[in-house]
Amino acid sequence: MAIIETKELTKHYILGRKKIVVGLEKVNLEINQGEIFGILGPNGSGKTTCLKLLLGILFPTSGEAYIMGRPPHDIEMKQHVGFLPENPYYYDYLTGPELLWFYAGLFGLDIDTAKKRIEYLLELVELHTAKRLHLRHYSKGMLERIGLAASLINDPEILILDEPTTGLDPIGCRDTRNLLLKLKEQGKTILLSSHFLSEVERVCDRIAIFHRGYLLATGTLDGLNKQYQAENLEDLFVKTICKFDNQQNVTTGETT
Amino acid sequence: MKRMWLVGLNTFRESIRKKTLYIILIFALIVIGASKLFSFLTAEEELKMIKDVSFSAIEFFGALIAIFGALYAVSAEIERRTIYTLLTKPIRRSDFVIGKFFGVSMIIFVNFVLAAAFFIGLLIFKKSPPDIQVFKTLLLIFFELILIGSITLALSTFTSDAFNIICSFFLYIVGHLTSYGKELIERMENIVMKGLTDMLYTLVPNYENFNIRDKIVVGLDVSWSYVGWTVLYGILYMCIALYIALYFFEKREV
Known part of the structure; x- marks a missing residue:
């Protein structure tokens, strides 16, 4: 079930x-419970717009979006969702723990649960040694990691991540990847754009591959590779996008 | 309610830690302190001068704090994109707006209390402890500042920062000139201009209603019923400003 x-x-x-x-x-789009679903596309393809519409930050021109069967502005639904925006900016006058306490409060966590959760998450993202540092002194990678911790503060069933590895070094990327796989094992549903x-x-x-706001292809990687006779994801990505661009050019009469 | 409170507290904490509004407060304290310089006047005249300058300083610098505090409260969340993480939490847009109003009110309150305490300290130092009329004046100044803050907050939900500052200061100035405006309207002959000016007079909050300092300084009394009705008038305008803020922010894409 989606x-x-x-x-x-x-x-x-x-x-x-x-x-x-x-x-x-x-x-x-239909994203099933417990899967990791990736939205791919070049810059300006509609990935972030799609996520913002799902979360109620933007309003659709038409059509509908549902998470757990509820519309994007639903408060009860948001209780179960974690979100990491692209290039996250946080309140730079707060420390990491203060930021997590603020968000824990918004989720209505009780003090004991919040305290345990914050300790656990700071350890998880390896920021427990920077507890007193204000966020304005964080590096880009540290901001990404505190953002990831903030998105997990409510132990969400659904995690929505917009470019989660931007700004991370190779080790940070590997750790994030391992964390996502671990969360999947716990039964979480993850939607990420990258x-x-x-x-x-x-x-x-x-x-799913997006381009110029259109959803070009969706499915498993193997299935799509067979369908588009592609050798790997890069090949598939290029083929779907070129095919779309060519069709658009034929329609509009442009030449490349 | 808890979420509104958390948003408000966070807004207040930001203003405390960023210290930018302190500069305005320091200016207010300097002006209040400087009123003591009129010691060449007779004791009675000097006291009048201290009261007059101090009330004006608390009101004017308080208005600056209210306008810049409210302006920054919403626009910074949008500019820095912290609003993305906030609105994806289980929080209604109305919680955000009212929370911001709480936060701005706390900023105004703390700065107001500090300036007022300094002024009262000065009166005590001058062996003229404040009477109830002084507190009535301060109470009305406080409600005026909250109203100024709520109007800027409402404007920040649908205008740019630059337009908001211009509008807020325009309303602040016009709001203090409405009594002159009424005389002007009565003298007007052009019906269209008269209609437009009359509409402006009705819409713009009359900040002069909150100004009783001229009477208090010269020793006149202002009744509690006047103070009560003026506070109610302020609350009514605040409610309208908050309703406008909620209406526009509900529809705003961030």
Whole structure:
């Protein structure tokens, strides 16, 4: 059964008086419980727009989105979701533990649970030695790690991660990958967007490829490789995108 | 309610730790302290001067704190994109707006109390402890500052920072000139201009209602019923400002 679902989800941005930019166009997605689902696409392909629509940060032009059968603005649903934005920015006047206490409070965790959870997460992301450091003094990698800890503060059933390995060094990337696999073993559902193909290839059960706001392909990596006669994910990625661009150029009469 | 409180507390904590608003408070304290320089006047005149300058300083610098505190409270969350992590938590947009209002009110309250305590200390030092009329004046100044903050907060949900600052200061100035505005409207002959000015007069909160310091300084009394009605007037405008903030923020994409 799909735990995350979109139906004809569309987002158009209006720029100026008449110009309309397609952020997302009639996207139908079904993400099953317990799987790691990767959204792939070049910059500006609609990955982040899709995640923001699912979380109620943006409002759809048309179509519907559901998490656990509930609409994006539903408070009860958000109780079970963790989110890590791309290049996360946090309150730089807070320390790591203070940030986690703030979010624990918003999730309504009691003091004992929050305390244990914060200790555990700081150990997990290896920031327990930087407890007194304000976030303004954090490196990019440290911010990414405290962001990951913040997204896990409520022990979420569903984890939505936007470019989770951006800014991390190779060891940080490996640790994040291992953590995602561990969370999957615990039965969590993970939806992540990335343009790091190798990361996606290693952890995702199924993928979706976006380009210019359109969902071009979705399925398991093996299934899609066979369908598009691709050798690997990179080959598949290039083929689907080139095929789409060629079709668009034929429609609009452009030549490449 | 707990979530609103947490958002408010976080807003307040930010202002305390960032220390930017302290500068305005320090200026207020300097001006209040400087009012003591009028010692060449008679004792009675000097006391009037201390009260007049101090009330004005608390009100003006308090207005600056209210405007910049409220402006920063919402726009910084959007600019720094911290709002993404906040709105994806189990928090309603209305919790966010009202929480921000609590936070801004706390910022105004603490700065106001510090400035007022300094002023009262000065009066005690001058062997003229404050009477109830002084506290009535301070109470109305406080409600005026909260109203100024809530209007800037409402504007920040749908305008840019630059436009918000211009609007907030415009309303602050016009709000203190509304009594002159009424006279102006009565003299106008152009019906369209008269209608527009009349509409502006009705919409803009009359901040002069909160100004009783001219009477208090010269020793006149202001009744509790006037203070009560003015506080109610302020609360009504605050509710309207918060409703506007909620309406626009519910529809805003961040």
